[in-house]
Amino acid sequence: xxxxxxxxxxxxxxxxxxxxxxxxxxxxxxxxxxxxxxxxxxxxxxxxxxxxxxxxxxxxxxxxxxxxxxxxxxxxxxxxxxxxxxxxxxxxxxxxxxxxxxxxxxxxxxx
Amino acid sequence: xxxxxxxxxxxxxxxxxxxxxxxxxxxxxxxxxxxxxxxxxxxxxxxxxxxxxxxxxxxxxxxxxxxxxxxxxxxxxxxxxxxxxxxxxxxxxxxxxxxxxxxxxxxxxxxxxx
Numbered sequence: 001x002x003x004x005x006x007x008x009x010x011x012x013x014x015x016x017x018x019x020x021x022x023x024x025x026x027x028x029x030x031x032x033x034x035x036x037x038x039x040x041x042x043x044x045x046x047x048x049x050x051x052x053x054x055x056x057x058x059x060x061x062x063x064x065x066x067x068x069x070x071x072x073x074x075x076x077x078x079x080x081x082x083x084x085x086x087x088x089x090x091x092x093x094x095x096x097x098x099x100x101x102x103x104x105x106x107x108x109x110x111x
Numbered sequence: 112x113x114x115x116x117x118x119x120x121x122x123x124x125x126x127x128x129x130x131x132x133x134x135x136x137x138x139x140x141x142x143x144x145x146x147x148x149x150x151x152x153x154x155x156x157x158x159x160x161x162x163x164x165x166x167x168x169x170x171x172x173x174x175x176x177x178x179x180x181x182x183x184x185x186x187x188x189x190x191x192x193x194x195x196x197x198x199x200x201x202x203x204x205x206x207x208x209x210x211x212x213x214x215x216x217x218x219x220x221x222x223x224x225x
Binding site: 032034036041042043044045046049085087091092097098099100101102103104 | 146153154156167201203213214221
């Protein structure tokens with residue numbers, strides 16, 4: 001079973017911030033939080049990852065709660081091209097482990 | 112350019128036939144993975160490998176086999192024992208080490224059993 005839970009779908013107006021939540025209440029101290037997105041019929045694309053500090057890159061921001069039991073991916077100015085399924089996973093990086101994807105959140109951007 | 116290549120992109124097979132999907136990476140990654148995706152569903156892990164000549168079963172390994180004879184290559188064979196093989200198959204690779212575990216995915220292979 002996946003170690004993360006996400007809402008099955010969300011929508012957001014174009015130009016607004018999209019905030020995608022993820023619960024990972026059983027996360028271990030050495031597990032990172034990773035976010036990917038998958039546009040229809042393509043391989044998933046890496047977005048961002050973090051351990052306990054908030055992170056930002058050119059694509060998105062990642063906010064991890066202090067207890068690390070949940071996180072939020074923020075797309076600051078959503079565009080129609082951000083329509084995709086977004087996956088939150090947790091994994092240990094020190095070895096090749098069973099990386100389990102849940103069902104993700106299907107994000108729809110409305111014009 | 113560095114990347115991960117899957118072939119073929121589309122494949123048709125008759126029931127009872129084995130088929131092998133190719134996955135090659137030139138990223139010098141140690142770890143490689145195979146996932147299966149059914150329509151409207153998430154990714155399910157079939158097999159993964161951390162090092163040459165070693166691999167581990169994922170959650171849905173029955174009816175599949177893999178080999179890891181070279182670091183760059185991780186082919187997946189869908190055998191006739193797999194009862195419902197029609198699906199989208201994704202291969203991925205990653206480095207192993209703290210904070211470097213980003214997965215790089217191929218473009219996928221879509222298998223249809225006729």
